[in-house]
């Protein structure tokens with residue numbers, strides 16, 4: 001019996017033994033009273049890494065993004081996003097339901113240009129929504145782990161700021177962009193009024209994201225977090241996992257990227273059309289072009305011990321992470337390779 005290779009998402013990672021030991025020894029207090037020293041430590045540490053004044057530990061990336069929308073926008077405002085942006089696509093309609101915003105989707109595959117932002121800004125009139133925020137995502141999930149080209153990002157940020165727009169970065173996988181490009185977190189973050197980063201994806205912590213911004217906004221964000229039910233008590237147990245992850249699991253993301261390259265190369269070798277250009281980080285999109293559907297493909301793969309995500313009628317997403325070994329990558333290449341070449 002071979003092991004199951006779970007490539008559905010980098011969220012499936014489980015805390016390692018060493019991480020659990022670190023959690024068990026965490027000093028904790030009531031964080032709603034602001035008295036959890038480990039949560040404070042994590043927040044200070046991540047704020048410093050991003051070159052910002054303050055950070056807030058939240059239960060999920062969704063909550064971090066939603067707090068950001070509420071910080072920057074008023075009801076009826078419009079937010080410019082790339083195609084398939086998490087904050088518009090995967091957050092249960094919270095942008096409309098809770099923040100009261102609507103989205104203008106631009107560009108292709110999550111990436112867009114300054115010209116496209118310019119084209120989406122509404123003129124000032126009583127009958128238009130107010131364009132308030134540009135929300136970028138790096139790396140881009142539905143875009144297949146693509147890194148936002150730095151110069152384009154800078155161009156968009158400078159233009160948006162000049163035009164009175166706020167900027168938010170959904171950096172759930174910003175760590176992957178950092179490792180892949182060698183550009184520091186703070187370099188990416190400097191262009192944004194707020195940034196969210198995730199600890200429970202590639203970094204392998206069980207729970208948590210941070211919203212990072214200036215002191216004033218984070219004070220307000222704490223209040224919004226409580227309003228959303230995200231105030232947590234002895235949360236240092238989870239913050240400790242995050243601190244451990246930052247110390248031990250960032251650099252090793254290189255391994256996940258290498259594994260994604262191996263998967264891509266293995267599939268390309270047997271079916272040149274089923275994968276696009278080489279992966280930039282830890283995500284490979286596979287287009288099923290042999291007449292079957294993604295659903296059928298995924299269930300066949302599952303029968304052979306490889307779990308993948310269905311991302312469209314004929315599209316599969318494969319994600320590498322901390323809990324996948326090189327041997328399991330070889331196993332996945334064998335199973336998926338056979339299925340795409342049938």
Ligand SMILES: *Cc1c(COP(=O)(O)O)cnc(C)c1O
Nearest residue numbers: 060061062063086137141170172
């Ligand atoms: C996973 C993810 C999030 C946050 O997801 P949660 O499950 O709410 O933690 C946000 N943005 C992107 C791009 C993601 O991939």
